[in-house]
Structure formats: C-alpha cells, structure tokens
Amino acid sequence: MRSRTLKLLCKISFFSNRIATKDNNLCIFLFLLIVLSFSRSANSKSLLHLRRGDSISVEGDDFITSPDNTFTCGFYGMGSNAYWFAIWFTHAKDKTVVWTANRDAPVNNQSSRVSMRGDGTMVLTDVDGRIKWQTNTTNTAVVVAELLNTGNLVLKNRQGDILWQSFDVPTDTLLPSQLLTKDKRLISSLRKGSLGSGYFNLYFGGDNVLSLISDSPQISSIYWPNPYSDIYTSGRTNYNGSRFAVLDDMGVLFSSDHYQANASDIGFGIKRRLTIDPDGNLRIYSLINSSGQWMVTWQAISQPCQVHGACGSNGLCVYTPKPKCICTPGYAANDPNDWNAGCEPIFNQSLLNPEVEFLALSQFDYFGSDLYYKPNFTLEACRELCRNDSGCKGFTYRTWGNGHCYAKSDLFNGFASPDFPGTVYIKLPRSLQVSKPSIFDGSSTMCESREAEIRVGSPSMYNIARKTVRWGYIYSFCLALGVIELLFVVLGWWLFFTKHGVPTSVEAGYRMISNQFRRFNYSELKKATNNFREELGRGGSGAIYKGVLADNRVVAVKRLGDVFQGEDEFWAEMRTIGKINHMNLVRMWGFCSERRHRLLVYEYVDNMSLDKHLFNSNFLGWKQRFAVALGTAKGLAYLHHECLEWVIHCDVKPENILLDSEFQPKIADFGLATLSRRDGPGSEISRIRGTKGYMAPEWALNQPITAKVDVYGYGVVILEMVKGIKLSNWVVDDAENDKIPLKILGRTVKEKSQCGNSSWVESIVDSRLEGNYSRIQAATLVQLGLTCVEEDQSKRPNMAAVVQTLMECEDETDTNSENVIA
Template sequence: MRSQTLKLLCKISYFNNRIATKDNTLCILLFLLIVLSFSRSANSKSLLHLRRGDSISVEGDDFITSPDNTFTCGFSGMGSNAYWFAIWFTNSKDKTVVWTAHRDMPVNGQGSRVSLRGDGTMVLTDVDGRIKWQTNTTNTDVAAAELLNTGNLVLKNRQGDILWESFDVPTDTLLPSQLLTKDKRLISSLRKGSLESGYFNLYFGSDNVLSLISDSPQISSLYWPNPDYDIYTSGRTNYNGSRFAVLDDMGVLFSSDHYQANASDIGFGMKRRLTIDPDGNLRIYSLINSTGLWMITWQAISQPCQVHGACGTNGICVYAPKPKCICTPGYTANDPSDWNAGCKPMFNQTLLNLGVKFLEVSQTDYFGSDLYYKPNFTLEACWNLCRSDSGCKGFTYRTWGNGHCYVKSDLFNGFTSPDFPGSVYIKLPRSLQVSKPSIFHDSSTMCESRGAEILVGSPSMYNIARKTVRWGYIYSFCLALGVIELLFFVLGWWFLFTKHGVPASVEAGYRMISNQFRRFNYAELKKATNNFREELGRGGSGAVYKGVLADDRVVAVKRLGDVVQGEDEFWAEMRTIGKINHMNLVRMWGFCSEGRHRLLVYEYVDNMSLDKHLFNSNFLGWKQRFAVALGTAKGLAYLHHECLEWVIHCDVKPENILLDGEFQPKIADFGLAKLFRRDSPGSEITRIRGTKGYMAPEWALNQPITAKVDVFGYGVVILEMVKGIKLSNWVVDDADNQKNPLQSFDRTVKEKSEGGNSSWVESIVDSRLEGNYSRKQVATLIQLGLSCVKEDQSKRPTMAAVVQTLMECEDETNKIPDRM
C-alpha cells in the first residue's frame, strides 16, 4: 500500500514539474496534503472483527462496525472527559447509544482501551490500567469479537459459536429480535443526555407479568400495567411462567403474558428500538432515514403524569400545558435541575405540634403510600383522622359515591388531572405562609366559593358542602368494554396460534386490525361507502360519507379538500392523531393517502351533531345539555393538557360536537388544522381559522394563536346551549353593539343580575325548557361562557379550569326532572 502511494506521489510530482517547473510551492503543498491524508487514514480504521490480542484505544479512531453499517461499536464521549465503550446507530443524527459496557463507571479520555486478551476475555481498562469491566469468558477459546447486523456484539470461537453476547446484558434499549427474559431488565438513563442508570425499570415480576416500576432510593412503585386494575382487566395473564418479551422486525412488541403492542408504522424495512426513557415511559422509536431523527410510533403511557416517580418525593406532575414538575405547597426542590431528587419540607416537623392547617389542592392525588383507606367517609372525619395521626402528611378525598378518604404517609409523586374527582389536603404548620399553586389557573367563576386553607378549629371546616360525583356508571361501562375487548383478543389469539396453516398474509392482517388504527387503500374505502353515495354532512375541511368496512364496522369517511402536505408528512400527522384517545373525542380508525386522495376514517356516531338537537324542535333537555357542556370541556382539556400531542382544535362549534347513542358528546375534526395552509387566500382562511361567530379576536388581530382560541369557541357554544338560539340569530337591542352580540349580552347579564335577584336567569334561558333546569347550573354556564369569550385571551380560563368549575356543579343535575 505504501509503495503504491509513493509511486503515485512521484508521478504527481513529475507531472507538476512538466507543467510548471517554477511553481515548486504548489507541488510541495500538494505533496504535504496527500501525506497528511494518508497518515490520517492509516490511523483510522473500521473493523469487522477484533481478533485475540487486538485492542481499541479511546484516543484512536478505531471502531467495530456491523457488516451493513447499521451499528457502530467503540468509545463514545459525553461531557469533558467521560467515555463509554458503547454501541450506537451509525446513521442516527445524535448517534443514539443502545448499549454500554459499564454505564455507571465511565473511563478517562486518555489511556483507556478495550482489549481482547489471550485468555478469551474482553476487558475495559482505565488510564491507570484498572479493569472497569470484563466479560465472563476466561479460559475459553474465544477467537474474535464481532458486531452483528442486529446490533449484537458477540464473542465467537473459531467454529463460529457465540460464547458471549451483549444482548444478554441490556441497558435501556431492546433491539428487534433481542429477548428480554426473566433474569434481565431494562433500566432507564438518569436524565436526558446521560448514560448512567436511572430509576425506572422494565422487567418481569414474580407474577410473570411484564411491568414498569419506579425504583427510587426512597420508594418503589409499580405503574404499568395500571395497578388499579387486576392483570386480567389489563389484558394480561400470569399463567405463563416462561417470561419473555421481544420486539420483532415488523414493529410488534409481544410478551409471554399475552401483551401485544404495534408500532403505528407496522411493517418491514424500518430500523426500530424499544427504549425505556428517563421520564419512565416505554416507547418504540422508528428511524427516519432522510433526517436521521427518531419518531415515536408507540408508547406505554399516554398521559406522562401517570408515571410514578416522575417528579420524585413531594413533587407534583402538572400539565401546563406540557408535563412539568412542581413541589407540593410547603416544600422546595432538592435540586431544580434533577426532579428525581424530589422536594424537601420548608418547615421543621416540630412546628406541627403547635397547630396545623390543611391546604387544599383540587383535582390532585398522590400515588400510593396510604396509611388508611376509609370508604363512605365524610370530609370532616377524614380531616380529623389525619390531624390526630403524626404519621399523616396529608389526605386525598375523592368525591364519588359517598366519599372516599385516603390518608397519606408520604406524598410520593403527585399528579393533576381534570378528570380526577377530588382534592388532596396538605398538612402544614399553622404558622407557615403558603399559597395554593396555580395548577389550572382557576376560573373566577365557581358554583360555591371555597377557601384555599382549612384551619384547625375553623368553622368553615364544618360548613363545606359534600360534593358527590356519579362516576360508578362510567367505570362499569369501561369495565364491560374492557372485558369484551379481552374476549375478542383471546379468541383472535386462539385462532392465530392454535390453528396450523394460517397464511402469513392473514396473520399480518389480523395484527393490523388489532392495532385499531391502520392505513386503508382508496379502493376499499370506495367500496365501503358504496362509491361515496350516502353523504352525512359537508364542512370546511370536506364532505363526510357513511360506510361499512369489511369487518362490519360502521364508519364515517371524510374526504379532505386541498391538503398541502406530502405523503410522508401527512402520514406522520395521521399517526399523531391516531394515538389520541378519549371518551369525548371521535375515534379515528385510520386514513388513506393515495395520489391526490386524502381520506380519514372515523367511528360512526349515531345522533349526528349538537346543532341538530339544539336549534330545532327536537331539542335537548337541560340534563343532556349540561352533560354535553361537561363532556366537551373534558375532551378539549384532554387535547390541551394531557394527550400525547397537545392539540389546538381551531374550530369549536356545535357542528363539530357529535352525540352518541347516549347523547354523550364526542368532538370531531380535532388535529386537522395542521393539514391545510393557514395563509391561503379566500375561503380557506375562514375554514382553518374557524367559523364566523366562533372565531377568537386574535385571528383577526394577527396575535399568537394558543389553546385560548378553543376556549373562546367553547364559550360561544355553551352560551348558545343556554339560550337555545344560534349566536347569529341573537336579537341585539343595543344599537351600538349590533355587530357584537356577545358584548351586548354581557352588558344585559350584568344589568339583570345586579341586586342579587335570581329571576334574571329565567329571562335568558331557553324558554322551551319550561323551568326544568338547575338555576345554579344555568347561572354558572352563563358566567363561565362570558369569561371564555373575553377579548383578552389572558383573562380566559383554561379548559382544565372549566372542567373543575362544571364538576362542582354536576350534582345539581340530579334535582332536575327528566324531560318527557
């Protein structure tokens, strides 16, 4: 090789002399450039094998690559002088590490090396020669180390037998075809950008169930599958003791406890990984070859605040709107840059002996650590129980049925949710001055005024009205649905794996259907809709047709208009929308993207849209109207605060609120704003920016668009529900405000409600209700609606605060007679 290079240099030198004998400088520079290039290439080499006696130095550019160049193995640095012997994806933009030899003991950036010694062991040594890690292959006939195309680093003998493999000692990642068995576990990194071990584990418990656990120094807590349900309700079984899990090449995660999850881009040809992330969530990632970036195609926990330990001891996980950690009132962070460290009290425990008070934080709870659980308990009795017990740090009072009391010995990782029916009461010294955290940016409109603090001996303690929320029927429905789905899964499993000779195409089709979200082709949707014959409705984003799929599901198929994204971008948006799931959102079953055709496939909702049951003779009674207002608020709060992607609807109106067979609301057309241009001329601006009458002022004022545009639209909707008349048909007596009926209505309400006379409600509410409504609920909806349509978006409440306000009034519905 060197002799050939020298001959080449001589020829180049001779050629340059023939052309320009006086330009010796150019020849010398060219000569030096080639020599330096040769020297550099000689010091950098990509190895397919590391032979016995060979080594790799941290200072050098040597590394081992897989034959297809998918994976690279060598030294990976992080920080100023910390290096790990690791394996990473060669073509990922950030060189994503999938395995490290000794993740908690990095080596020095000088003098460290990995050697395949003569006794058959692979050894990692630090600068001083100390062994930091080694394989258990002493006195074996190991011949070479090799990195396979699967990402598995193996030690082989001369016959090709594998004597050791990195797949047997995983870190935080499982690669396709890599088995996770009963004696292995995935352990998250401590924080983003770190390789050292964290506190979240994926493993098989003694019950044979694949589980996620938070295993911090303070406490261990299982959080997946949901510990509130038994394993059979979660779709698992503990009768298989083999205990294994695997991610296959199609993107299907399967475990021996009968759990199965599919990547949203299911199919061959993608590079994937299953990783337990520093936030405690388990995710499947797919690599986008064109950018080198990773895309989340499945995750175990849809609501991040449901991960136990995400905010440490005495921390609370809130959605603002993205998940973030705050400390429990009266506590301060141990390390603001590391929420694994949790929070510590700002007071001495002896101060509690001098008098205590309780600070209420609504719609908040803490996982586990229950000293006592008391069903059918009053708030007063729960308060006394915690006050008298020195081990009590606070208590949760859940307001369903007759009330449930949970006395807490620790405040381990709290969470907030608009759907949580209760509050936590934090036990604090009377002398400590703290304020209630602005978790939901509370609305100024409440059914009943409530103080933030409850003091020992305070008369207000005994005057608090007990709130009851009727959740039993919801949980019963969900349980029944879960049993049906479980039965379907078991039958499908039996059919696939006990019947021999099932074609691979049938099995693949079943896997796609079981995912409940798929990509359809245009021909099957054309057939399902009978050539788009029965039109259900038509809106700004396209027409909707009724159809029946091959599996007899009745669906609504929306044909979109001028979608501007390319096919890949459209597919990415569809996968995002397909992951969103809430009882008050219309479920998307799939989509079609072929050429110019862009179609969305939704569940069919029986009772059409809200406007069909509000503005004509077939009108809803008050009970149904209030239920629609609450359910719609919950759906929007989920979009804004809790779902995988925080979505702004941009067109909240009665036509986009559908009603199911029980007249429960389901919001349609969420997530579609990104599919169209926002700056196109003509009608498309109106279509994307909302509908006249429901559009927030910031659209016209060119102000930043936030979730508050949905709050505005929701405010108009609930005011229309109270009056039973579309905003466009409101009669405005004030000539100065004929172009703004909302301002005129606001002025009318203020004038009529002055003096505390409640008769003003009758002059505003829909007369067709004939007095069958809750005056308190009507007044609350009016005040809430007016706060939602304020011109200044900063003065509008969040949807989470709206849910909180309505839930406090929900019991009033029981006092209303049913409409005949």
C-alpha cells in the same frame, strides 16, 4: 496503508517546494494541515472483527461496524472526559446508543482501551490500567468479536458458535429479535443526555407479567399494567412459565403473558428500537432514513403523569399543556435539572405540630404511601387525624358516596387529573405563606370547577368567618371570595337537600350538585326538544336539536345514526367521554342509550359554528381568529396528550368548532371517532371518517391512523381562517390552477420568503380585514398550517408543539410590523 500515505506525503512535499517561492508561509500551513489529516486517517479504521491480541483505543478512533453498517461499536464520548464502550445506530442523527458495557463507570479519554486478551476475555481498562468491565469468557475458545447486523456484539469460537453476546445484558433498549427473558430487565437512563442507570425498569415481575416499575431509593411502585385493575382486566395472564418478550422486524411487541402492541407504521424494512426512556415511558421508535431522526410509533403510557415517581419525592406532575414537574407547595426542588432528586421542605418538619394548616389542591392526588385508610369518614375527622399524627404529611379526601380518608406518609407520585373525584390537603406550618400551583389557566383546564384556595386550619372548612385577619387587605380579599363561594355551595346543598333528600353529609351534597353528567331516558329528551322540532344542524353522524331540560338548562341534543354499537359498549364509552373536561371542548352533560335510540346531550353554544363566522359577511376580526386558532389547538392538545383515554377526533373542520358567547372555541363531536371504531378487541380505526378537504392523505393510502390526522385537519382550518374562504374556493395567482391549492400556496410562500419578499402575507390574508391584523401572527399561522398539512405525517408537529408555537406570538399585536417570520 502506511506506504501509500508516505508516497502521498512525498508528492505533497515536492509540490509544496514548487510553490514555496510564491507564498512560503501559506504552503507550510497547508502542508501541516494535510499531514495531520492523513495522520488521523492512517490511525482511524473500521473493523469487522476484533481477534485475540487486538485492541481498540479511546484515542485512535477505531471502531467495529456491522456488515451492513447499521450499527457501530466503539468508544462513545459525552462531556469533556467521559467515554463508554458502546453500540449505536450509525445513521441516526444523534448516534443513538442502544447498549453500553460500562454504563455506570465511564473511562478516561486518554489511554483507555478495549482488548481481546489471550484467555478469551474482552476487557475494558481505564487510564490507570484498572479493569472497568470484562466478559465472563475466561479460558474459553473465544477467538473473535463481531458486531452483527442486528446490533448484537458477539464473541465466537473457531466453529462460529456464540459464547457471549451483548443481547444477554441489555441496558435501556431492546432491538428487534432480542429477547427479554425472566432474568433480564431494561433500566432507563437517569436523565436525558445521560447513559447512567435510572430508576424505571421493564421486567417480568413475581406474578409473571411484563411490568414497568419505578424503583427509586425512596419507594418501589408498579405502574404498568394498571396496578388498580386485575391482571385479566388488563388483558394479561400470569400462567406464563416461559416469560419472554420480543420486538419483531414488523414492529410488533409480543409478550408471553398475552400482551401485544403494534407500531403505527407496522411493516418490514424499518429500523426500530424499544426503549424505556428517562421519563419512565416505554416506547417503540422508528428511524426516518431521510433525516436520521426518530419517530414514536407506540408508547405504553398515554398519559405521562401516570408514571409513578416521574417527578421524584414531594413532586407533582402537571399538564400545561405538556407534562412537566413542579414541587408540592411548601417544597423546593433539590435540582431543577434532575427531577429524580425530587423536592425538599422549605420548613422544619419537626415544628409542624400543633401549629399547622392545610392547603387544599382540588383534583390532585398522590399514588400510594397511604399511612391509613378510613372509609365513611368526614372531612373534619380526617383532618384532625392527620393534624395529630407527626407521620402524616397530608391527606386525600375522596367524595364518592360517603367520604373516604387517605392519610399520606409521603408525598410521592403526585399528579393532577380531571378525572380525580377528590382533593389533597397538604400539611404546612401556619406561618408559611404558599399558594396553589398556577397551572389552571387557559393552557390546561384539568379542573374546570376550581375550588377556592382555602387554608384549612379551623375546626371546619366551612367556618371561614372564625379566621382572624392576619395578613391585611390581601388576606381579607381572599377570605371574602371564599365566603362568597361558600354561600353558593351551601345554597346549592340546601336546595338539593330540601328537594331531593340528599344525605346530610356536606361532602356528599357538594359532590351531588357538581356531578351533572347523567344518563337520560328517551322520553325526557323528546319532551326537552319538543319532539325534536328545532334543528340546529346536521352532519354525517346525525342531526342536532335544541332543547331545554327540566332544570332549565339549554342543551343541544344529537340523534346518532345506526352505526354505533350496543347499549353496554355505548354506555361504557360514555362514562369515559363524560370525564373529559376542557374549556375548549364542548361539555357533554349526558346521553341516552335506550333500545335503538342513541342520543348525546351537549351544552348549548350560543354563537354556533366557526364556518358561520368566517365564510360570510358576519366575519371575525383578526384578534378573534387568532384566539380561535390557539384555543382549538389547546383543545386538541388536551385530547391527544392529556386525556385518560387517548382520543383522535378524525373530523377537525370549522363546522365542528363552536363559538361561545365570548367567541371562544369549543370543539364538538370529539368522541364520535372512538364510538364508531370499536369493531372488535384491539381493532384499529377501520372506517374512513372525515370531510373532503380536511382529510389527511393516510386515510386514502390505507396507512395507520394516528393523532396526526387531526393535525392535518387543524392545518387546513387555520389556513382557511387566515384566508377567510373555503379551501375548495382558493384561487392562487399561478398558471397551474388545476393543481392542489395547498401545494401551490406552499411553493409560493417558500419562494417569496426565501427572496426576502414579505408581500406574500398580504396576498394571503383575508382582504376583508383591510390590513387590521398582526403580520407576525399571520405569517406564523400560515407557515404552521403548511407544516401541519405535510403529506408525510412524521413531518407534522404534534398539537402540544403547535400550542407552544402560537403562545410564543400570542402577545404580538403590532399590525404595522414588517417583521415576517421566514
């Protein structure tokens, strides 16, 4: 190698002398550059083996590669002066690290070295010669180190026997064929962009079950499988002596406690990894060869805020619509870039008593840390108990049946959930002015029935009139709003008490009037619809009729066909769907499952479906269309990312997007895919659903069905909204009209936008608008729609990303703007 380099340098020197007379300075500059390049190449080498006496220096750019070049082993740098001896995917765009030797002890970027010593050990030394890591192979017959095609770094003897392997000391990743056994665990990184050990673990617990645990300095808490269900309900068994888990080459994760999970792209020939991420979720990733990027093909936790400790001490996990961390009111983040550090109080806790008030956060709670639990307790008694206990930082009051009081010793694992039937009360100094987290906006209505923001400091939460006016007009205004809402609550309670004999507990009464989801009998729905006389519409799953309930609520009643399951399964599914609540989803009031009858009772939506306001003379203006596009995206993002049960709609089209009296969109039929797909335990969606023109290609190609089928349907819908006509009626000014309109549109937009021609916007937008639209918003919708209808589902964005994109241009209203997004 060196002799070849010297010969080349001689030739370069001769050549430089010949041209020096023309431009001596340029020649010398080029010569020096080439010398440096060859010098670096001479020092850099790829090794398949590391034998006794060999070493790798952090400065030499030497590394070990697997025979098929899938994996690389060497020094991995991060920041200005931190290096790890690591293994990474060679062809991943971010060189994804799957193992590190010195995980929590990085070495210097000068003179650090990995050596194969004469005693058979592999040793990592820092700049000062101190040993930072070494293998436990002293005085063995180790002669060589190799990196296998599996990503396993092994030390072998002369006979080829493995005496040590990196697979036995995993970090945060399990590779295919790598065993996770009872004495090993995966530990997450501390944060994104860090290789240091974090607080989330995957391991076999004392009950022999594969579990995820948050193991922070403050508290340890198992969060997967669901700690509030028994092992057998979770489909596991603790009669499990072998205790092992493995991800195979097909993309199947199997554990000896009878747990099994499949990657959505199950099959051979795909590079995968199982990683416990810094957010505490366990995911299977698949490598996209064309881009070098990773695609999530399975995850253990569908609702990220269910991960215990995700936001640290005194933190709250919320959806807006993406999951994010905020501090409990009255607390401030220790490090906004590291939520593991949690939040600390902005007040002196020793001065809390007796001058305290309680801030009510409806449908919030904190996992665990219960100081004590008091069943059949009144709200007033619970509050007084916490007020007089210096160890109590707040309490949760749940309202099912009689009240339940949970006093909290720590505000840890906080979360917001539309399913939680209660309120948490945060203990704060009376002098401290704070308010609720402002997360209940259009982007995330996890608690549509919002409680007024009431500070509870007086003997009764309803005795607001006794509070003195201490903060002027603002406080008086808030107090007036609270009194008005209180009057409605008391009135509702009184009506129910006098007519139905509801228990005298105020909390129980409030719960009874707010819980309107119920099971109807067939006779009352037949009466409500006047024997199903007025038909509102008809679809593949059944006909919809207008009805009026006994309490004068106008409803839409859907009679389902015969494809749905038995009564017990149907009822169980309804309990789940009944908990889903978002302003952009049609609210379900109840259901009927009686003999052969299956009916769903929905709120009645005044302005019917989107297609009736898009494809005829009674069409929507641009502002309304953009609002519908954004609202629909928020509804789908809620279904995909926030629901307690992951829901795929499977039939997103204008006919299933209803418009209320304010022309705000409400997605209908979002639970029917879940109802019709349960062919057996663990089964996939087995029957093709959807409507021609809105169906993603994976339906026809028999590929795994994921939430990306909804993204495809949404893409078609927003393109139709821009154009104002059905996709099947699109005619593009192109000689190849027999081809798919979407492909022609995509090619047209790409060609014209690359040439700086903005006329393509005018040629696509509905001409009936007569130019009254935002060109930036129109361009965004078109390009977003084209991205959503990519044939390769991995190239489609998720709905959370769609919402973010649309919200960034929501305020763009300049109809004369020439700035078109290219």
